[in-house]
Amino acid sequence: MCSEVTRHKSGSQWRNFYGRFKGKSLSAKQSETLRVEFAKYSIKNISWEENPQRKSLNLTEIFSNKHIWLEIGFGGGEHLMHQAKLNPDVGIIGCEPYINGLAMLLRKLSDHPCNNVRLYDGDARNIFDVLPKSSIEKVFLLYPDPWPKKKHHRRRFVTQEFLRPLHNSMKAGSILRIATDIEDYVRQTLQEAPKAGFRWLAKDASDWRSPWCDWISTRYELKALKEGRVPHYLTFVA
């Protein structure tokens, strides 16, 4: 994976971010859509610069009493958009630091507006800092960056640094869905998620083979299938 390390500050801590913020340059039209649409959908007061005291977000103000779900690393946003349309009574927060992905979703939203979507264009850990405890009722982590080399496994999302604050932000009994095409990612997930308080909801060994009933393939999944890799669908309860 092509990436660079960026360090960003959160309180007195520095965090390393290993993903990409940018890919191909956006055209003038894409940049304009991004600017106009992001102004409608962005959530303020998440970054440390905007909210140095890390005050909790007022989700009722943002979503007027809806149930709240979170999609981490939404890529081109096809799954997020699908869920937002399927569930108009739910407020969905999408988090994606890769600007080209954000631009793809905002393009879709400019054609089909969804007033139950709000977006953050940075590292998910910044959201965990400011989400009220037990506020989120469903989380999607779909094809997180695989970091295949052993020495990079500690960069994966399924480490305590991400999973513990995520668990803290979720209501007891709420659901975490993780999809991955990497077997070793499944191994690490099954090992780490329970340490952070999640319980795998598998009834039998084949459970991970079937997608969820309201599933739509993401761009990454389509690519993985084309390349002969097998999706794994893991469901946890917080």
Ligand SMILES: C[S@@+](CC[C@H](N)C(=O)[O-])C[C@H]1O[C@@H](n2cnc3c(N)ncnc32)[C@H](O)[C@@H]1O
């Ligand atoms: C392999 S892509 C999958 C994208 C999409 N979910 C899909 O299935 O097509 C992983 C995504 O996670 C995002 N990501 C990486 N680190 C992240 C972080 N710390 N917080 C939020 N998103 C992150 C990346 O920018 C990337 O878009």
